[in-house]
Amino acid sequence: MKHIIIGTNRPDSNSKKVALFVQKLYEQKGENVELLDLADIEIDQTHGGHFGGKTALPQKLHAAIESITSSEGLIFIIPEYNGSMPGVLKSFIDYWKFPQSFEGRPVAFIGLGGLWAGLRPVEHMMQVMSYRNAYLFPIRVFMRDVWKLINKEGLIEDPVILGLLNQQVEGFQKFCRALKSEGLDANHLNSKRPH
Numbered sequence: 001m002k003h004i005i006i007g008t009n010r011p012d013s014n015s016k017k018v019a020l021f022v023q024k025l026y027e028q029k030g031e032n033v034e035l036l037d038l039a040d041i042e043i044d045q046t047h048g049g050h051f052g053g054k055t056a057l058p059q060k061l062h063a064a065i066e067s068i069t070s071s072e073g074l075i076f077i078i079p080e081y082n083g084s085m086p087g088v089l090k091s092f093i094d095y096w097k098f099p100q101s102f103e104g105r106p107v108a109f110i111g112l113g114g115l116w117a118g119l120r121p122v123e124h125m126m127q128v129m130s131y132r133n134a135y136l137f138p139i140r141v142f143m144r145d146v147w148k149l150i151n152k153e154g155l156i157e158d159p160v161i162l163g164l165l166n167q168q169v170e171g172f173q174k175f176c177r178a179l180k181s182e183g184l185d186a187n188h189l190n191s192k193r194p195h
C-alpha cells in the first residue's frame with residue numbers, strides 16, 4: 001500500500017483537496033492508496049518526552065509511523081508556509097524511525113503555493129529525504145496559485161497540471177515496482193535487518 005501524506009493540519013486545506021484528487025487518479029490506475037492526514041494524527045499532543053522512545057507515542061501517531069515504515073511509496077503533498085514546509089510536517093517526520101522509515105523508501109512530491117508554486121518546501125523536503133537515503137522520484141508537480149486550480153467539486157482540470165499529475169502517478173507506480181523487483185526498496189531492506 002502506498003500513502004499520500006497531507007502535509008498540513010490546517011482545516012479545509014487545499015492540500016487535502018489535492019490529496020483526495022490524487023487518490024482518485026491512483027484509483028483510476030487500479031490502485032488503492034491511503035491518505036495520512038496530519039489533522040488526524042494528534043501531532044500537537046506530542047511533547048519532547050516522546051523523542052528517543054522514552055515514553056509511548058499517542059496511538060494515532062504510532063499507527064501513522066507504522067504505516068510509513070511499511071509503505072510501498074509515499075506521495076508528499078506539501079504547501080508552502082513562510083518559504084518552507086509547514087512545521088507540523090517536519091514535526092511528524094522527526095518522529096519517524098531511523099533508518100527504517102526512510103532508507104530505500106520511494107517518495108514523490110507535489111508542491112502547492114502562490115507565486116512560487118511550492119518549489120521551496122518541496123526542495124527542502126527533498127534535501128531531508130535525500131539526506132536520509134530515500135529514493136526520490138524525479139517528476140514533481142508544482143501548483144502555482146493553487147486556490148485557482150481546484151474547482152468547487154474538488155477537481156483539477158488545468159490540462160498542464162492534470163497531465164503532470166497523471167505522468168507522476170504512472171511513473172511512480174513503475175518506479176516503486178522497479179525498486180521492489182530488485183530488492184532495493186525500504187520494505188525489503190527492513191526485512192533483512194536484525195529484529
Ligand SMILES: Cc1cc2nc3c(=O)[nH]c(=O)nc-3n(C[C@H](O)[C@H](O)[C@H](O)COP(=O)(O)O)c2cc1C
Pocket residue numbers: 008010012013014015016079080081082083084112113114115116117118146147
Ligand atoms: C501560514 C501560511 C503561510 C504561507 N506562506 C506562503 C509563502 O511563503 N509562499 C506562498 O506562496 N504561499 C504561502 N501561503 C499560501 C499557501 O501556500 C496556500 O494558501 C496554500 O493553499 C496553503 O495550503 P493549505 O491550503 O493546504 O494550507 C501561506 C499560507 C499559510 C496558511
